[in-house]
Amino acid sequence: xxVEVLVFYISFLLISCDQLSTEAEMLISNTVKRQPKAKKxxxxxxxxxxxxxxxxxIAQQLKEIYSGEVTVKNAISLPKHALNYNxxxxxxxxxxxxxxxxxxGNQIIIGLTDKDISTTKGKHSDWGVMGLGNCPGxxxxxxxxxxxxxxxxxxxxxxxxxxxxxNYGLANxxxxxxxxxxxxxxxxxxxxxxxxxxEFCSKCRLVLIDAGWKLD
Ligand SMILES: [Zn+2]
Ligand SMILES: [Zn+2]
Numbered sequence: 001x002x003v004e005v006l007v008f009y010i011s012f013l014l015i016s017c018d019q020l021s022t023e024a025e026m027l028i029s030n031t032v033k034r035q036p037k038a039k040k041x042x043x044x045x046x047x048x049x050x051x052x053x054x055x056x057x058i059a060q061q062l063k064e065i066y067s068g069e070v071t072v073k074n075a076i077s078l079p080k081h082a083l084n085y086n087x088x089x090x091x092x093x094x095x096x097x098x099x100x101x102x103x104x105g106n107q108i109i110i111g112l113t114d115k116d117i118s119t120t121k122g123k124h125s126d127w128g129v130m131g132l133g134n135c136p137g138x139x140x141x142x143x144x145x146x147x148x149x150x151x152x153x154x155x156x157x158x159x160x161x162x163x164x165x166x167n168y169g170l171a172n173x174x175x176x177x178x179x180x181x182x183x184x185x186x187x188x189x190x191x192x193x194x195x196x197x198x199e200f201c202s203k204c205r206l207v208l209i210d211a212g213w214k215l216d
Pocket of ligand 1: 162166177188
């Protein structure tokens with residue numbers, strides 16, 4: 001009788017060990033699967049006319065919240081082919097296509113300009129915008145042209161992270177934007193709500209943290 005109990009006990013121990021090692025393997029395979037994605041290199045591409053100090057401020061603030069590489073390029077001229085029908089502003093859609101051709105798959109590029117930019121929006125063939133970004137994609141553009149007030153550079157930075165957010169696939173919903181009123185991914189709806197925007201909401205934040213943004 002005692003021997004039978006002992007055999008049962010030993011086999012129970014063996015089964016337990018086997019279960020433990022299986023669990024350990026599962027943990028290891030989960031760890032392998034959850035390896036962080038390769039961080040994108042964010043390239044800041046200023047266009048001529050924007051003060052260099054503005055580019056530097058945007059780069060400095062971006063470096064504070066992004067753990068990957070941020071590279072600042074020398075200013076280039078705006079491509080003439082991106083001018084709109086009356087040559088008064090530049091087509092943001094043409095500019096992000098142009099910028100997209102300057103980078104490879106592991107890079108994201110943001111153009112900064114002081115010129116007025118526009119795109120097609122619904123029935124409006126030449127709608128003025130503050131920024132535009134592919135969602136998801138590798139290029140976006142922001143303009144300081146429409147920004148008013150003492151905090152216009154702060155607004156430009158909020159726009160910068162909004163358009164970069166689109167590049168990371170944020171707000172790729174039916175409405176294209178976040179419903180949270182204070183989230184940086186809120187829709188401008190043709191107005192400047194930038195002062196009201198305080199942070200990325202918890203949903204938007206998760207996507208960016210996963211991509212190497214320091215938003216804790
Ligand atoms: Zn947007
Ligand atoms: Zn949000």
